[in-house]
Amino acid sequence: MALKVVILAAGKGTRMRSKLPKVLQPLAHKSLLQHVIDTAESLNSDSVITVIGHGAELVEQRVAGDNLSFVMQEQQLGTGHAVQMATPLVNADDTVLILYGDVPLTSLETLQDLLSLVSNEYPLGLLTINLDNPTGYGRIVRDQHLVVQAIVEQKDASDEQLLISEVNTGIMAVKGQQLNYWLSNLSSDNAQGEYYLTDIIAMAVADGFTVQTTQPHSEIEVLGVNDKVQLQDLERRFQKQQAVQLMQAGVTLLDANRIDIRGQVNAKADVQIDVNCILAGLVTLGENVSIGANCILKNVTVADGSVIHPFSHLEDCVVGQNCIIGPYARLRPGTELGNEAKIGNFVETKKAIIGEGSKVNHLSYIGDTDMGKDVNIGAGTITCNYDGVNKHKTIIGDRVFVGSDSQLVAPVQVGDDATIGAGSTITKDTPEAKLTLSRAKQITISNWQKPTKS
Secondary structure (H helix, E strand, O other): OOEEEEEEEOOOOHHHOOOOOHHHOEEOOEEHHHHHHHHHHHOOOOEEEEEEEOEHHHHHHHOOOOOEEEEEOOOOOOHHHHHHOOHHHOOOOOEEEEEEOOOOOOOHHHHHHHHHOOOOOOOEEEEEEEOOOOOOOOEEEEOOOOOEEEEEOHHHOOOOHHHOOEEEEEEEEEEHHHHHHHHHOOOOOOOOOOOOOOHHHHHHHHOOOOOEEEOOOOHHHHOOOOOHHHHHHHHHHHHHHHHHHHHHOOOEEOOOOOEEEEEEEEEOOOOEEOOOEEEEEEEEEOOOOEEOOOOEEEEEEEOOOOEEOOOOEEEEEEEOOOOEEOOOOEEOOOOEEOOOOEEEEOOEEEEEEEOOOOEEEEOOEEEEEEEOOOOEEOOOOEEEOEOOOOEOOEEEOOOOEEOOOOEEEOOEEEOOOOEEOOOOEEOOOEOOOOEEOOOOOOOOOOOOOOOOOO
């Protein structure tokens, strides 16, 4: 038996007021549809079939998956019609899970529960939820024995049915043989003139099958997005959920309403994060890490005890234990800090390996550099790594002292224990344990006149 996932993603999303298709709108810096695809692939599905229509070419370009395929729905004639587009790829013995490209946060556990309900004896499982305000949703109609009989859409519901609080989420799992048969018998005789997927519930009951149901753990799992207001509301709910998970793992958030998580965060105990921080990609934080306000970390590993001061930006880098970074530091991709290294204010690094105990304290650029341990880089120092065409490397030994306002013109190597005098431009390798400097002769012009304001 194979698991096929069908994701409905053909709608235009007119209420978004955007040229970007609705399913490509971002939630936590990832498209709504990509959230759904990632969850579907986590189920170890054999195939993820995405039904596309509006903006089809762009949708195909913007999403990815190992088992992903696309089918076109040229005309949007309802959810039942959309699923029909995928049926040529569905076999009789498959189990088909139907998801929606604008419902991004259904959990893996909830979907596994739903799939566990489906068998040859019970070929249809349905995800429902009870809402305080069910307006707009199809109602779950049950008989006196609480057995599901049908789903009635809002526009087709009677006054009595509108009082029902249990509603359809649209998410269901169906055996392939019955799905193909029921879809072939759908009718568009309803208020919308569309082929409702939900009509297969009544068909299942008429064929003598009991419809199995389960519910998600929280409402956020089944919330869809139709406009920018709903998108923002779901973003905030999702961020609050992520923040709660961090705090439950032992992280101290100074304000749980002012953190954005746009990926995965693995944090050990006693991490503290100040306000307005963005954690993107894969971020790993060791014990007792402290992150100041307004920092951005993307694909970063930070070891125990390190401190990142406010307004620092780290991307694709590794930070050792007990390091001090910032404020206003920028660590670009390829930066690796040894234990107890220090990167100070207004320092930028790129493809730089900075050894244990080394310090780059102020106003410097260190790029394409291998730096040893216990090095001190003076303020305003730069490694000149680019000749206009190619990048070149600077190698700095252990215990080197580089005076302020120096330029190390790569390719160049500075020996262990060397000292570079302040204001020097170094273009040749420097020997170990020697003072090297380059300066023009200082002169004073005695008859020079200071300009006056005209």
